[in-house]
Amino acid sequence: MISYKKILGGSLVALGLGLFAGQSADAASILTESTDLKGYAATITTQNDGTNVLTTKKGEYVLNENAKIYSSSSIIITLNNTKPVNVNSINAKHTLELRGNGEMNVDTTDDVAINVGTHFRAFKTTKYGKGKVTASASKIGLKVENEIQMEGGSVEASGSEYGVYSNNDIKPYYDAVLKGVSSNGTGIYAYRDIYAWKGATVIGEGKVAGARSIIAHIQAEDAGSSITGISHDINSSLSALHADKQMLRAYNGAVVREEYKEANLIITDDVPLNLTSNYKTVARNMKNMANYNWSSDPESVYFANGGLLGDIDKSFENATVKATRTNPSVCVEKNEVSQLKKNGTHEVIFSGATSQYIVPVIARHYVYDDNTKDYVLYQEVVHPTEVGSLVKVDDLKIDFPGAESDYMGADRTDFVAYKDGTPLVINYKYIVEF
Structure with missing residues (x-):
């Protein structure tokens, strides 16, 4: 007699074993730093339910904002995900290469978000894709012990000390974009050269400096290539682009391009502002202001008599001032340190400039003299006044504490301050019993 109980029980056991055998042991687990990927090629994909998973020939792992990717050997990670993948950190003891067209965000409260033991190759072979990576950490967004190599895609990293830190060269090509932002330090740091070739874009932004090279050059080459250093402190010890032992090259x-945000320049109409004398940060890469073409937005600022002046008929607030040098042959004394060849350009930009056009308003106060039967000068006060501002005549009259006085009026009514070379004088009359 056939036992259906045995058949049914055996079938259930077989089904359970089959299900277990067909499921990866790591399929439902979140990837942590305790799992060493050991250099096996990894691919990140997005499942139908929106979950991002990382797959190697050794297993499949769920990725989320708590996931930590670790490999003790050089590893290639391909971003085939259709939904941005968020992870906590990446730690590759040797080379880390990123491929694919996906987007990855690495965000951690640890010291470093992406830590690479040798080379960082981000979309270096663009036939495999041009993805996007962001990295944010408490100290360093992207830390690389050897070269950073890119030929496409974008990488943006931020941290309080450094956005991007490389102990060797930084080498982006073509339409690659590399950006490093530091809230308190230097946006991009390289021990050796910082390059941008064949159309690449490099942007460093920081409180102390935008980008810094310790022993080599900061060099952009070929049309479309640019290296921009943005500093938030024009009085810093470092320039916006700072090559310690070498120079800038275009x-x-x-x-x-160097940019000083919140520079708060005060531009007058009569006292030229010499930036190379006033700011060491500017003077490091610009020896003579006369070698540059100067402009502003809104239009007003111009170079004359060794410094910057403003058009008195065009006052402004929070303007942007720009200096541009392209032709090295026009240099005064040929002494500029930033090296330009074949239409290379050095730009220096200052934001937050304000005009301050001052005219003296002279208030002369006359008191009636019973002896002479006339008004005699009692006091003269000079009031520095912004051109274009309203001068309220009664606001400038004076009091006579401890004495009875009658204000008899002035010879002008309220007016707008202007500057045409003639003195602005207001004559006041009083009768006072001292």
Whole structure:
């Protein structure tokens, strides 16, 4: 007699074993730093339910904002995900190469978000895709012990000390974009060269400096290539682009650009502002202001008599002032330190400039003299006044404490301050019993 109980029980056991055998042991687990990927090629994909998973030939792992990717050997990670993947950190003891067209965000409260033991190759072979990576950490967003190599895609990293830190060269090509932002330090740091070739874009922004090279050059080459250093402190010990032992270079239509945000320049109409004398940060890469073309937005600022002046008919607040040098042959004394060749350009930008056009308003106060039967000068006060502001005549009259006085009026009514070379004088009359 056939036992259906045995058959049914055996079938259930077989089904359970089959299900277990067909499921990866790591399929439902979140990837942590205790799991060593050991250099096996990894691919990140997005499942139908929106979950991002990382797969190697050794297993499949769930990725979320708590996931930590670790490999003791060089590893290639391909971003085939259709939904941005968020992870906590990446730690590759040797080379880390990123491929694919996906987007990855690495966000941690640890010291470093992406830590690479040798080379960082982000979308270096663009036939495999041009993805996007962001990295944010408490101290360093992206830390690399050897070269950073890119030929496409974008990488943006931020941290309080450094956005991007490389102990060797930084080498982006073509349409690659590399950006490093530091809230308190330097946006991009390289021990050796910082390059931008064949159309690449490099942007460093920081409180102390935008980008810094310790022993080599900061060099952009070929049309469309640019390296921009943005500093939030024009009085810093470092320039916006700072090559400690070498220089800035722009070749073949490329641009090296320095920007000083919140520079708070005060531009007058009569006292030229010499930036190279006032700011060491500016003087490091610009020896003579006369070698540059100067402009502003809104239009007002111009170079004359060794410094910047403003058009008195065009007052402004929070303006942007820009200096541009392209042709090295026009340099005064040929002494500029930033090296330009074949239409290379050096730009220096200052934001937050304000005009201060001052005219003296002279208030002369006359008191009636019973002896002479006339008004005699009692006091003269000079009031520095912004051109274009309203001068309220009664606001400038004086009091006579301890004495009885009658204000008899002034010879002018309220007016708008202007500057045409003639003195602005207001004559006041009083009768006072001292």
